[in-house]
Amino acid sequence: MKYPVKLIIFVIGFCLSLISIESNAKDDKSTANTAGLSKGREKAFEQYITDHFTPFIEQDEWKVFTEVVTLYNQSPSKLVNVNAEKQQEFKSAVKLLNHAMKSSNDENAKIWLENVRKTAHNINFLWTVDWETLTPAHDTERIIGEPISMLNGF
Structure with a gap:
């Protein structure tokens, strides 16, 4: 009588642990898709x-965008020294990317667009x-367009 009871308890415990592991794996996948353009993912x-967007890479904005994102990934503290003109060019590049990727029907474009948005907000x-x-700054919420608490990592 003791053997079947222990077996039933073991099976129930084992099944519950499998369910827990499966739910954690699903959660990890969703956060990885929207992690931003961190090191490695930028390439x-x-x-x-x-x-997918060949005309965009031929524009000067693309060069500025990749330069700023690479600088952000290598050493975020160096972003403070970026001049106002380059900051404006970066913001313009993000707007162009946003427009181009929004019009795409590709599901990957939506995921990458979310990554671009998070990275741009952080920068x-x-x-x-x-x-x-x-x-x-007092007008940070107006400049960034959303509450500071919504920024990734803060």
Whole structure:
């Protein structure tokens, strides 16, 4: 009598642990798709843009975009020294990318677009912080377009 009861308890415990492992795996996949253009993923994004949005890579905005994102991934503190003209060019490039990728029917375009948005928000946030007082500028929410609490990583 003890053997079947222990077996039933073991089977129930084993099944519950499998369910828990499966649900964690599903959650990890969804966050990985929207992690932003972090190190390593930026090269995959560049390849995707090269394959699907060839006219965009021939524009100067693409060069500025990749330069700023690479700088962000290598050393975010160096973004503070980027001049206002390059910041404006980066914002323009993000708008062009946003427009081009929104009109695409490709599901990967939507995922990459979300990554671009998160990365651009983080970069814009770094540009709007007053580094002397370590506080965001008063109009940060207006500049970035969403509450600071919505930014990835903050």
